[in-house]
Amino acid sequence: HVEGEGYVLKLSDFRFLGGWILRxxxxxxxxxxxxxxQRVASIDGIPTLGPRWGGRGYFHRYIEGxxxxxxxxxxxxxxxxxxxxxxxxxxVHARKVFYVDLNKQGNIICSSDGQPYLIDFQISLAFPREAxxxxxxxxxxxxxxxxxxxxxLYKHKKxxxxxxxxxxxxxLAKRSTLNQRYSRYLSRPYL
Numbered sequence: 001h002v003e004g005e006g007y008v009l010k011l012s013d014f015r016f017l018g019g020w021i022l023r024x025x026x027x028x029x030x031x032x033x034x035x036x037x038q039r040v041a042s043i044d045g046i047p048t049l050g051p052r053w054g055g056r057g058y059f060h061r062y063i064e065g066x067x068x069x070x071x072x073x074x075x076x077x078x079x080x081x082x083x084x085x086x087x088x089x090x091x092v093h094a095r096k097v098f099y100v101d102l103n104k105q106g107n108i109i110c111s112s113d114g115q116p117y118l119i120d121f122q123i124s125l126a127f128p129r130e131a132x133x134x135x136x137x138x139x140x141x142x143x144x145x146x147x148x149x150x151x152x153l154y155k156h157k158k159x160x161x162x163x164x165x166x167x168x169x170x171x172l173a174k175r176s177t178l179n180q181r182y183s184r185y186l187s188r189p190y191l
Contacts, residue, residue: 006062007050012122023056029122030056036121039095045088045117060119064112068105073159078114082157082164085116089149092118096127098145102152147176 012030014022034052037060041049050059071077078084085108092099100123101107109117127142154173158165165173 007059008047008062009053009057009059010120011053011057013056027055030058033122033124034058036097036124036126039126040092040097040121043088043091043095045084045091045115047117047119063109063117063119065109065117068108068110068156068160071110071160074162075160077110077160079161079164081110081114081116082153082161085118086153088116088118089153093146093149096129096142097121098125098127098142099149100124102149103155105156108156151176 010030010033012026012033014026034049037046037049037058040046047063048061050061052058089099089102099118099121101120102118104120107118107120109119111117125145127138150172151174154165154169157169158173
């Protein structure tokens, strides 16, 4: 603990009647998230990782600021916010991690000094760095999936800073076939 620095406890739990039955699953989810977080922890734009707390929790540094969910579209975001966020995401991808949950505005923080931060790696997927004979297939799948992270990045930029969008970014902000199928067959029925 550093003087003046706060930490957040991320606790995996099921908060409903009888949820204690699923504690072993919460344990697995928490350990999965912590392992992914360890892989990306040294990246600027990822809050500093702290220690584990019991079997279902861990700490990470508290980032003073607001999530995109708390900022009105076309509100006060620094001009380079999404360019800097893209740099963070590119570094996450370089560690062979597909973030997955970039569509959720609550997972993106604009710090009080205007820097972007990513939090919540619960459903992120860490691909093997060396996949042996499956390397080519693994890389093809990974490269296809990370396009969804890019889509969500530019979808947010289009909502918050449409005047700064380039033609290429506007193209990247369009739903891919994979994203359309996901939305139609999984996301909408689930919601």
